[in-house]
Amino acid sequence: MKLSGAEIIIKSLQEEGVDAIFGYPGGQVIPFYDALYDATLKHYLVRHEQGAAHAADGYARATGKPGVCVATSGPGATNLVTGIATAYMDSIPMIAITGQVPCSMIGKDSFQEADITGITLPITKHNFLVDDINDLARIIKESFHIATTGRPGPVLIDVPKNVQVESTNYKYPETVSLKGYKVTMEANKAQVKNAVNLIKESRRPVIYAGGGVVNSGASSELYRLAELTSSPVTTTLMGIGSFPETHPLSLGMLGMHGTKAANYAVTDCDLLIAVGARFDDRVTGNIAEFAPKARIIHIDIDAAEIGKNIRIDVPIVGDVKNVLTELNKKLEQTESHEWYNKIIELKDKYPLAYENNGKLKPQFIIEQIYDLTKGEAIITTEVGQNQMWAAQYYKYTKPRSFISSGGLGTMGYGFPAAIGAKVGCPDAVVIDIAGDGSIQMNIQELATAVQYNIPVIVAILNNNYLGMVRQWQELFYDRRYSHTDITGPDFVKLAEAYGAMGIRVTEPGQVKPALKQAIEAKRPVVIDFVVDREENVFPMVPPGGANHKMLGG
Amino acid sequence: MRHILAVLVENNPGVLTRVAGLFSRRGYNIDSLSVGRTEHPNVSRMTIVVEGDDLVLEQVTKQLHKLVDVIKINDITSEEYVDRELVLVKVGADPAVRGEIIQIVDIFRARIVDIGQRTLIIECTGDEGKISAVIESLKPFGIKELVRTGKIAMLRGHKFTSLNEFKEEE
Ligand SMILES: Cc1ncc(C[n+]2csc(CCOP(=O)(O)OP(=O)(O)O)c2C)c(N)n1
Ligand SMILES: [Mg+2]
Secondary structure, three states, X not given: OEEEHHHHHHHHHHHOOOOEEEEOOOHHHXXXXXXXXXXXXXXXXXXXXXXXXXXXXXXXHHHOOOXXXXXXXXXXXXXXXXXXXXXXXXXXXXXXXXXXXXXXHOOOOOOOOOOHHHHOHHHOOEEEEOOOHHHHHHHHHHHHHHHHOOOOOEEEEEEEHHHHHOEEEOOOOOOOOOOOOOOOOOOOHHHHHHHHHHHHHOOOEEEEEOHHXXXXXXXXXXXXXXXXXXXXXEEOOOOOOOOOOOOOOEXXXXXXXXXXXXXXXXXXXXXXXXXXXXXXHHHHOOHHHOOOOOEEEEEEOOHHHOOOOOOOOEEEEOOHHHHHHHHHHHOOOOOOHHHHHHHHHHHHHOOOOOOOOOOOOHHHHHHHHHHHHOOOOEEEEOOOHHHHHHHHHOOOOOOOOEEOOOOOOOOOOHHHHHHHHHHHOOOOOEEEEEEOOHHHHOHHHHHHHHHOOOOOEEEEEEOOOOHHHHHHHHHHOOOOOOOOOOOOOOHHHHHHHHOOEEEEEOOHHHHHHHHHHHHHHOOOEEEEEEOOOOOOOOOEOOOOOOOOOOEOO | OEEEEEEEEXXXXXXXXXXXXXXXXXXXXXXXXXXXXXXXXXXXXXEEEEEOOHHHHHHHHHHHHHOOOEEEEEEOOOOOEEEEEEEEEEEEOOHHHHHHHHHHHHHOOOEEEEEOOOEEEEEEEEOHHHHHHHHHHHHHHOEEEEEEOOOEEEEOOOOOOOOHHHHHHO
């Protein structure tokens, strides 16, 4: 069958099971969009390419399937960059397809030429420039393979216009052969044995679970490990939802804005079992004082993570699900009443708390969202205080129910990600917990949500501040609020101008009715929660400090 | 400590940028890097000399392995190997001193590859020590220009940095 390059891209995407893509046309992708005109592949026209990248990312995080975004060359491609970097830092499978000037024009500073494979080299798992149409199908196949296996990540495919136009015999390859790409799935048996021994010797174990558990689909294996070993479980921001926070062994999140119970337990434990996590500085605080009494087992699919930031006693490279399955087979039920009681005591003594003084508190809003949705919603977040409160005050019980930019901390992520998540999971209630600053970074996607009637809810915790930066200024810069007192539009009117529903909430009593109304509206809704302005996120480990020395809370 | 890595890579455009970019972005120190084709047309070989302790080297190797275009990495530092560099030196060579220069060239088993009116170009191959010694000896005559390749290296005897599939063909 002879097909054009543009048709090959569409056919190949369908071959990979892609049912929705997010993109924006332009000069160097007109042939692709022309082929799309007749195709059954569902395309969502965003209003800014960054929105396409985040939507593809949100789709991937919600469904576990790779997300796909498309942009034209030059400015279209560079607009994807923040979204690609966001996915890269959080190991999210994504395919970014960009148009490029024709091969004969490359390197001549042609109109809308940008070296996007060069630009994205450090923020993609791999990338390709297709200079021969006969390589196109193979490269797409390889891209999906690379993006979705091992430690997942974004792959960019740059397709010059002439390659989209030319035609060739099309056959989608059945296998990939990449000499330099190997994935270690199965654990080394000796190391599993060593891990079992350490676990048996341990009196005070803690499991520290990260995004790798979610990526690997290993929640039930993690659950089993925790119950077998009676280990409390703390998660990173990326690991939220991998272990039910309603479980007595759940410590919640650890690190800079983690719970006191989690940080104290890690400081005190004699064995730390790190599962699909990478000892990020926001997690460890001063690394010299992180888990100082513990021996460490580190399970990760990426060998390069092991020993990168901290000394490891037992490294196990492999797919988290496989490794935990092996480990669980070799473990017997153990109980440590002393440690269990200590954990319960820590949780009782140091619950997350805020002052309830009758004003509208952001934490209260999150609690109300939890109450109404019973932990069944998909929560996305922006970045800042809103993100931390969303992480702290909602009780996540399922993987892929909390979607947030962890590694890069990208303001403007949450709303387009919510759109992508809703496209992928149309039956779920999807709520973006936003800040008034962040939401202004990709607010234009309201038009996308309205055009396709994607009923996501944006819950703005409006403090009229770049709140998290203001908090740092308050605590560490003598309250000099330099350029953090930010204004915004009338969000209700703005929502209405876009054709969405807008609701303003100023009193605690209005919170639940407003949320109910939003959920029942079945269309895009923006709720402007005008909250107590100078509320802070606590507890907090000051940057570079030791995790057991927390401020507030 | 300095380590010598023999790295086989896919001969794709941009592979050098990928490797060099990895070193600079993660702050590893490259002493030298040389690259060229191998016995297999699709495979190039890099010899990378990198400075760092064992922990750094472990990270360098693991990060390199993550590049899709990198096929195989051998840290040959602690093995028996042969290594060579090539240098071209243009020295000032008035007729009065030419004899002396030719003597030095002979001692180092180097070669004169160009004779100008006032200059000579000398070619020398050898390990790093020899190259440095020859340069030192030529300094008094005035070095006008100097270019040297990075190190290339190969394991001695029956050990290979090669792809298994190709070894079987041999
Ligand atoms: C794109 C981007 N620019 C800047 C920052 C730095 N930053 C982190 S939090 C924050 C404030 C966010 O303000 P807002 O969205 O209102 O959230 P709040 O903290 O008030 O809840 C800023 C500016 C960032 N994370 N991302
Ligand atoms: Mg704010």
